[in-house]
Structure formats: C-alpha cells, structure tokens
Amino acid sequence: MTNTDNLFKVGTIVNTHGIRGEVKIMAITDFPENRFKKGVELQIETKQGLVPMTVQSSRLHKNMWLVLFEGIMNINEIEKYKTDDIYVASDERQELEDDEYYYDEIIDSRVVNLTGNVIGIVSEIMTTGANDVWVVKREGQPDALIPMIDDVVKSVDVDNKLITIDALEGLLD
Incomplete structure (x- = not known):
C-alpha cells in the first residue's frame, strides 16, 4: 500500500465513460467542483503506487463526475484505474468556515x-x-x-x- 499520509481521499473511479478516456468518479468531497476543475493535480492510488494526473476537463453527469485527465487519449489508457481511489494533496484543501471540519x-x-x-x-x-x-x-x-x-x-x-x-x-x- 502506498503512503497517503499527506493526501486526502476525494473519490473513487467507478468506471470508464465512452471511448475517449473519461472516467466516472464517485466524489466524497464537499467541494467536487474545485477538486475536479481543469488544472487540478490529483493522485490515483494504484497497487504499484501513486500516479499523478492533472484534470483536463470535468462535468457532473447523473450524480457522478466525468473527468478527463491530461495526456489520456482513449479508454485503453485509463481502464486500468477502475476502482482506484483518488486523492488530493493536503495543501490543496479548501479553507473551511468556523464550525466546519474535515x-x-x-x-x-x-x-x-x-x-x-x-x-x-x-x-x-x-x-x-x-x-x-x-x-x-x-x-x-x-x-x-x-x-x-x-x-x-x-x-x-x-x-x-x-x-x-x-x-x-x-x-x-
């Protein structure tokens, strides 16, 4: 297992979407529009270790986030990440209001x-x-x-x- 001490889980890749390399992500964050916006770097936790990916585009579709990562051109390049968890670095976390907690x-x-x-x-x-x-x-x-x-x-x-x-x-x- 990889070391995710300074990372925070924001979702899980539950499936692919279409043939162009988009994935369906079940978000577990209160800020999905920030976590999955263009340019954000996420870490995919695989059995081999963490894989950094940068969001190219995202959209909400039927309560799932459809995300395309930079450099991914088709389903074959992303399919191996199905069921993997996605993390964000601790310094990417949103500042919370008083009486709000992670x-x-x-x-x-x-x-x-x-x-x-x-x-x-x-x-x-x-x-x-x-x-x-x-x-x-x-x-x-x-x-x-x-x-x-x-x-x-x-x-x-x-x-x-x-x-x-x-x-x-x-x-x-």
Whole structure:
C-alpha cells in the first residue's frame, strides 16, 4: 500500500465513460467542483503506487463526475484505474468556515460531556443526509451515535482533538 499520509481521499473511479478516456468518479468531497476543475493535480492510488494526473476537463453527469485527465487519449489508457481511489494533496484543501471540519480532524477526537466526563473516541462519521452522525467508541458499552447538531455538539477543539457535547436525555442509552 502506498503512503497517503499527506493526501486526502476525494473519490473513487467507478468506471470508464465512452471511448475517449473519461472516467466516472464517485466524489466524497464537499467541494467536487474545485477538486475536479481543469488544472487540478490529483493522485490515483494504484497497487504499484501513486500516479499523478492533472484534470483536463470535468462535468457532473447523473450524480457522478466525468473527468478527463491530461495526456489520456482513449479508454485503453485509463481502464486500468477502475476502482482506484483518488486523492488530493493536503495543501490543496479548501479553507473551511468556523464550525466546519474535515473528517480527519474529527476522527480520533475525545468526546466529553458538559462536566468533562469522557464519553469515548470518535471512530467514524456517517453522512445521513440532514446532518452528520459521529460514531463514538465507548469502553465496555455499545457505540454512541452523536448527531452533529448545535443542540448536542457544544464545542470542537480541533487542535486538542476534544469535543464537548450536551448529552441530552436518551442520547447515550
């Protein structure tokens, strides 16, 4: 496996599109129009290592991004990348507003209640539609599902990986 420590996954190539070398990408980024715009350099993670590619063109089609990379002239040159993940370098990440966070800033954060008692550690984030739900691993108890809403999440300290929540009645049952 390649080292993707300073890279962030933005999608997966799920298939080719047509014979001219376009690929269908399932995006997992809040900024696909920026990630897949002309001139952006992406990294494709293959079994042999990372392959840098520069976006020549892109367009949204049926909830998938159709992307053509520079230097790719036909389907035969791109087909080998089907099912491979696509990454962007950390310095290409978008600056976020206050109270917005990248997943990697939340994962492994310690969650405490308003009195400072440790509830657990965020292990994953589920995107359910209306709001994200943070899965919190608890010692000796089932995982807690914490909705990312203002009534529950009171503060997020990204630098110290500490999240304070108001454990409303029934939330941790």
